[in-house]
Amino acid sequence: MDDHDKNNILVKQVSHALEMPLHWKVQRLEARWFIDNVYEQSECFNPILLQLAKLDFNMLQAIYLDELKQLSRWHENMNLVEMMGFTRDRLVEFFFWNVGFAFEPKFWFCRKWIVKLGELITIIDDMYELHGTLEELVLFTDMVDRWDVNAMEQLPSRCVF
Template identity: 40%
Template sequence: MASLEMKNNPVNCDQQGIIRPVTNFSPSLWGDLFTSCSVDHSQVPECYAKEIDVLKENVRRMINDDLFVTALQFRLLRQHAFDALSCIFDKFTDNNGKFKENLKGDIKGLLSLYEASHLRYHGETILDEALIFSTTHLESIENYGTFMGRQVRHALEQSLQRGIPRIEAHNFIAFYEEDESKDESLLRLAKLDFNLLQILHKKELYEITRDRVVECYFWTLGVYFEPQYSRARVMLAKTIAMISIIDDTYDSYGTLDELAIFTDAIERDGAKIWASSSGIECYMNEYGVSEEEAMKEFNNIAENAWKDMNEEFVKTKDVSMEITKRIVNLARLIDVVYKHNQDGYTHPEKVLKPCINGLLVEYFKI
């Protein structure tokens, strides 16, 4: 959707004498990549699914009780709506409630603790401390060129809890493949699972592709990537594409007189559109603060919102988890697409291109 950068763009006069802003949307990055071929499910070897079942049993046997495993189990339980208790980390703290200094050399354990701390609720001071402790020591790593170093650098930029699940799965498979101690059966299971689902996603994209719809479809993968939601993904991608056109009309094309008529027409059908400023600009104007101060406050709001969402996801039982998952996934999308206050939708070459390549273009060789 149109970036607020558009407001400073030059203008152009059309044949009717109407002055319009000159848009600077990026051209489609994908050409005919997703329209030149279709995907035939019959080409997928049936042995894929059979082998996945066998490999799952092997993975079940791979579990000890150090910081890495404890934090991993905690994170997985909360991510699947089980209310794991944060006091499980007490055994890693000293009498003052601080994490033991001998842990700072356990990079793998610190990374697992860092990821787990992003599932914290309000008032969980031990996890607040865990985030500070793990971040401080992970940032002090001198060599980011190693396998573990590259994994740490990525995590510090994008935590698992706030990342898009399929992108993070793709990234981890690539990292794990470089690990000398990797388990080959676990790696093969991950690759088979990823490739099998990617085939379905590419088939769906083939059915709906037009200019810019690739980015729209990427949003749907972030909300629900599971195979059973195929029809929902196609419907949502088309809806986002229509909303995008309307949004761009407001931000980048229509005059005030035209938009007044357009808005009246839309509202007669029960829909309403926000046509100009961003939340940050509104906050700056209302409180007379700088952009940096507004951004700092918005980051605080986001951190508190993540704590609220972490807790509500686990403890809310009167709403199906299949619904609450989509809310969390949408928040993850926002975190990725608009990270560091950049507009990854309007300028997909900066943010979304490598993500889309990883999800829908590249596949893992088995």
């Protein structure tokens, strides 16, 4: 590898670093960027280490895909999109956001519950901002304040979860 190639790699690294601070980036995506754009391009990379790094990345992607499939099944079984057609569907967005800060496989439980919570908060937010009438929202708020599931019968059918 000549000096020109080394300079190109260095220029690529510096430009990438200046795009956005490292602590704002998704760590696993940064690792993949480094593997593809720096390590693999250097003259002294270890092919076995490179293969293991790519395998690790791909295995984690498979884990994420399985988690997303499970969350999608939960989402479909809840039937909230059909019942509450006015809400935004942000499941994948919430999942990707969670992978950004809790990327290790051991944090699956954390990712799962934050995604579910985000989906439910979005539905409630959409109900208050876009869909519910004042009377419906007063009833719903009262029901939640009292934490009374039986009060759901007082809500119009279009507002019931």
